[in-house]
Amino acid sequence: MIDLHTHTNKSDGTDSPRELVNKAIVQGLTVLGISDHDTTSSWQEATESLRGNLQLALGSEISCLTEDGISVHMLGLLFDGAHEQMQVMLEETRDGRLPRMRKMVEKMQAAGIDISMADVEAARPEGATLGRPHLADALVNKGVISTRDEAFQGMLNNESEFYVSHAAPTPAQAIAMIRKAGGVAVIAHPFASHRGQILKASDFQELVAAGLNGIEVDHRDQNPEEREMLRSIATELDLVITGSSDYHGSGKLNALAEFQTSPAQWEKLESLADKRRVVRA
Known part of the structure; x- marks a missing residue:
């Protein structure tokens, strides 16, 4: 079983990297992708916890905004974690999250909702x-x-009155940086319409020109019709087709490995990185 998109408590998941690795081993996964939002801080603990036959595809889910303000998430996997420019981009994206959160809280307070930044910080793992x-x-x-x-x-949907965007690279910029750092770029849940505005089929050509390697097709936030459309787009553009859980622990309904990537597609994706960076015990 191959699940290339999961989160730990180093971003917005509830499991520590060690706990996530342990769950993957118990469930019999062969490849686990850990892709916390705009950070690589889970990599060391996950690597130290690795044992048995499980392999790690380490990466990050990068928050992006298109030129017309559509929120896009880009999975960067198998890149060089020591790549300085990549780490600067991740840090700058993280830095933009605090003022954004303050603005969202202020909007809710103005609407009479009993919430504060102190409440948010109390709910955020260290x-x-x-x-x-x-x-x-x-x-x-x-x-x-x-x-x-x-x-x-x-309340937190991209179309909500309380939603605030934040400074972020464009999808093309994120893809270019992932590839420059030696990794592979897979666009996450691009047709998840209940999250807000989504990309159009015509947008993928530009992303391919920027170096996009794959599309996350099988994901619970995309209905069967959306998945079929994405599968057709991926096939037409010769992109890798992935399936992933987007597991967050107890924070969301998503179950570990509820959607998976086929071994053949994973082998193709891994071959597109500039080095073999899969971590083995």
Whole structure:
């Protein structure tokens, strides 16, 4: 079983890197992709926890914005974690998250919602990359909503009155940096329409020109029709087709390995990195 998109408590998941690796081993995964938001801080603990036959495809899910303000997430896998320019880009993207969060909290307070930055920080694990899931958890803790999923379907949706974008690279810039750092770029859940505005089929040609390697086709946030359309686009553009859980631990309904990548597609994707960076025990 190959799951190339998961999160730990170094961003907005609830499992530590060690706990996630242990769960993957128990479930019999062969390849686990760890892609915390805009950070590589989970890599060391995950690597130190590795044993048995499990292999790690380490990476990061990079927050991007198109020129017309559409939020896009780009999975960078198998890149050189010591690549200085990549780390600068990740740091700058993380830095943009704090003012964004303050603005979202201010908007909610203006609407009479009982929430504060202190509440958000209390819901954020130490050292984790700040994100909307921590605001969702704070809203749950305050009794404003019931679950994270409810938050993302309503108050924290990209179309919500409370949503605020943040400084981020364009998808093409993120792809270029991932490839420059020796990795492979896979666009995450590009047709997840319930999250807000999505890309159009015609947008993928530009991303391929920038160096895109694959499309995350099989994902719970994309319905069967959307998956079929993405599968056709990937086939037409000769892109790798991946399936992933986007597992966040207890924070979301997504179950580890609920969607998977075929061994043949994974082999093709891995071959496109400039070096063999899969971590083995």
